[in-house]
Amino acid sequence: MAVTDTDEPTRRDFLYIATGSFTAIGGAFLVWPLIDQMNPDASALALASIEVDLSSIEVGQSMTVKWRGKPVFIRRRSAEEIEAARAVPLSDLIDPEARNDNLPEGSPANDQNRAPAGKEEWLIMVGICTHLGCVPKGQGMSDKKGDFGGWFCPCHGSHYDTAGRIRKGPAPQNLEVPVLTFLSDTKIKIG
Amino acid sequence: MSEDHTYQPSNAFTRWLDERLPIMGIVDHMMGYPTPKNINYWWTFGGILSFCLVAQIVTGVILAMHYTPHVSMAFNSIEHIMRDVNYGHLLRYAHANGASMFFIAVYIHMFRGLYYGSYKAPREVLWILGVVIFLLMMAAGFMGYVLPWGQMSFWGATVITNLFSAIPYVGEAIRELLWGGFSVDNPTLNRFFSLHYLIPFIIAGVVILHIWALHVPGNNNPLGINVKDKQDTVPFHPYMTAKDGFALVLFLILFSYFVFFNPNAMGHPDNYIEANPLVTPAHIVPEWYYLPFYAILRAVPDKLGGVVAMFGAIAVLFVLPWLDTSKVRSARFRPMYRQFFFIFVACCMGLGYLGAMPAEGIYVIASRILTVYYFAHFLIILPVLGMVEKPKPLPESISKAVLDAHGGSASANTAAAPEKR
Ligand code: HEM
Numbered sequence: 001m002a003v004t005d006t007d008e009p010t011r012r013d014f015l016y017i018a019t020g021s022f023t024a025i026g027g028a029f030l031v032w033p034l035i036d037q038m039n040p041d042a043s044a045l046a047l048a049s050i051e052v053d054l055s056s057i058e059v060g061q062s063m064t065v066k067w068r069g070k071p072v073f074i075r076r077r078s079a080e081e082i083e084a085a086r087a088v089p090l091s092d093l094i095d096p097e098a099r100n101d102n103l104p105e106g107s108p109a110n111d112q113n114r115a116p117a118g119k120e121e122w123l124i125m126v127g128i129c130t131h132l133g134c135v136p137k138g139q140g141m142s143d144k145k146g147d148f149g150g151w152f153c154p155c156h157g158s159h160y161d162t163a164g165r166i167r168k169g170p171a172p173q174n175l176e177v178p179v180l181t182f183l184s185d186t187k188i189k190i191g
Numbered sequence: 192m193s194e195d196h197t198y199q200p201s202n203a204f205t206r207w208l209d210e211r212l213p214i215m216g217i218v219d220h221m222m223g224y225p226t227p228k229n230i231n232y233w234w235t236f237g238g239i240l241s242f243c244l245v246a247q248i249v250t251g252v253i254l255a256m257h258y259t260p261h262v263s264m265a266f267n268s269i270e271h272i273m274r275d276v277n278y279g280h281l282l283r284y285a286h287a288n289g290a291s292m293f294f295i296a297v298y299i300h301m302f303r304g305l306y307y308g309s310y311k312a313p314r315e316v317l318w319i320l321g322v323v324i325f326l327l328m329m330a331a332g333f334m335g336y337v338l339p340w341g342q343m344s345f346w347g348a349t350v351i352t353n354l355f356s357a358i359p360y361v362g363e364a365i366r367e368l369l370w371g372g373f374s375v376d377n378p379t380l381n382r383f384f385s386l387h388y389l390i391p392f393i394i395a396g397v398v399i400l401h402i403w404a405l406h407v408p409g410n411n412n413p414l415g416i417n418v419k420d421k422q423d424t425v426p427f428h429p430y431m432t433a434k435d436g437f438a439l440v441l442f443l444i445l446f447s448y449f450v451f452f453n454p455n456a457m458g459h460p461d462n463y464i465e466a467n468p469l470v471t472p473a474h475i476v477p478e479w480y481y482l483p484f485y486a487i488l489r490a491v492p493d494k495l496g497g498v499v500a501m502f503g504a505i506a507v508l509f510v511l512p513w514l515d516t517s518k519v520r521s522a523r524f525r526p527m528y529r530q531f532f533f534i535f536v537a538c539c540m541g542l543g544y545l546g547a548m549p550a551e552g553i554y555v556i557a558s559r560i561l562t563v564y565y566f567a568h569f570l571i572i573l574p575v576l577g578m579v580e581k582p583k584p585l586p587e588s589i590s591k592a593v594l595d596a597h598g599g600s601a602s603a604n605t606a607a608a609p610e611k612r
């Protein structure tokens with residue numbers, strides 16, 4: 001700083017601070033492109049939606065499809081599975097939110113809010129554990145399904161129930177339900 | 192100490208150079224750098240680490256000449272290196288096992304520092320720079336392991352990058368920034384390759400600072416007492432160069448055993464299966480050198496809590512110089528600390544074992560106990576010990592202790608006396 005005896009800020013002080021601020025703001029503008037280039041690029045953002053034919057899936061069977069590089073679990077649930085999921089009081093849930101991208105945020109995680117309206121047989125979710133991103137077991141007929149009969153993530157031991165809700169283990173959230181539309185009774189569009 | 196030496200250029204060329212770039216003075220300082228004459232073989236790991244860094248850079252730059260950082264070709268380009276490139280398998284095995292050897296050396300180097308109190312004043316900055324190097328090594332090792340694009344590469348990358356999503360508010364954004372997409376994919380592989388190439392050179396820079404910070408106070412030593420005069424030291428060359436060289440040869444024998452006879456012993460067979468984003472291997476484990484930290488991560492039954500504990504386990508090392516309240520450096524004169532040191536080593540090994548086990552039943556309980564102990568060692572035991580422990584009397588000087596131990600008479604002519612251990 002300029003050496004002066006007066007307490008009054010001098011013209012030089014002003015110029016000094018103005019130059020410094022100008023440089024700092026300019027520097028920030030310069031850094032932004034260097035960071036933002038790391039964010040998902042146009043080709044990653046332009047990921048199309050996919051259409052899936054459900055006609056080959058029997059009750060009690062599952063199918064995994066790939067969407068945006070991630071697995072999507074499609075399960076045609078049995079009546080017992082639906083019943084088991086409905087019998088769970090909301091107060092037993094670790095994550096009380098539906099995590100359904102088709103519903104407003106904060107909807108409660110009851111079974112009706114997890115499965116598509118009027119098609120509760122179908123449970124369609126992104127098959128990525130909300131802990132650290134492994135793909136839980138439970139799609140295959142012989143897989144471990146965990147303590148709640150849904151899915152089990154072997155990476156750090158998260159148990160999901162028959163509505164894909166987290167019930168035990170380190171995962172903080174229910175499996176995500178992606179945006180989806182039924183094009184016909186046996187055809188869906190994800191995304 | 193560094194002031195003891197004033198470099199005198201010996202011929203016309205070096206005089207000319209010295210006036211323009213006084214680099215010979217640095218070389219001269221390094222050669223004549225006075226080292227305590229009682230330092231033992233635990234002190235040779237600094238030199239071994241320097242060797243490891245150079246070896247990784249040399250083998251790595253060569254591998255990069257044959258490797259392709261693209262999701263559709265990365266896995267095959269590794270097989271191409273292994274099968275087609277002349278000596279490719281050797282270079283790859285040297286680089287992969289070199290990483291493990293690097294970590295073996297750094298862990299020994301760090302435990303040496305813990306045992307002899309090398310982190311205490313006036314070496315705090317030296318220690319902190321060491322922890323920075325350690326963090327950078329972990330980052331480099333992690334990103335390097337992703338490059339072969341095997342199943343462990345992919346799922347290791349997925350789990351570790353997802354750690355960042357635990358950060359409140361900005362976590363998801365950071366994760367997307369790391370991925371360059373919505374999952375680990377080609378953009379991720381590309382940037383990891385770029386950063387994996389860069390980080391070792393940053394490490395090299397920090398090593399220069401580390402050694403600079405070493406040469407200001409000088410080496411610690413097994414007695415942990417300060418150097419008093421010239422009699423306590425010997426010049427780095429030829430004494431330490433010879434000793435470090437000998438230790439390096441022993442280290443290289445072990446290194447060669449792995450490279451030539453057991454190159455996949457420290458790797459994981461699942462990494463010879465190409466990455467598949469739809470199937471997680473039944474049991475994912477990180478490389479052995481991350482296992483203790485992985486065990487801490489899994490010990491906490493909460494996502495954010497686990498991540499905080501894991502990073503905290505390293506962060507606590509940064510403040511270690513201020514947690515240890517004892518003025519005495521070396522564990523030789525701290526009978527209680529010495530015992531707690533060995534318990535701590537066992538605790539770290541135990542965590543390493545548990546990190547490799549499935550996260551179920553007794554293993555989880557054991558990990559929790561050891562995690563609590565790990566932090567208690569730094570946050571409770573060390574501060575309290577300094578106050579309650581009665582250290583043994585310290586020797587007057589390094590020279591005196593050496594001579595007493597070997598029953599010799601005081602001789603000023605250290606250079607002529609054969610080195611005794
Ligand atoms: C690439 C990694 C590293 C290299 C190349 C390196 C190199 C060296 C060298 C050459 C020395 C002097 C010789 C010796 O005392 O062993 C040294 C000393 C030291 N290093 Fe490192 N180091 C590395 C990592 C670390 C790490 C991770 C730590 C601890 C967190 C650390 C802590 C220390 C301390 C405390 C000393 C002083 C030892 C003493 O004089 O007692 N270093 N290092």
Ligand code: FES
Pocket residue numbers: 129130131132133134153154155156157158169170171
């Ligand atoms: S990633 Fe599923 S439990 Fe950790």
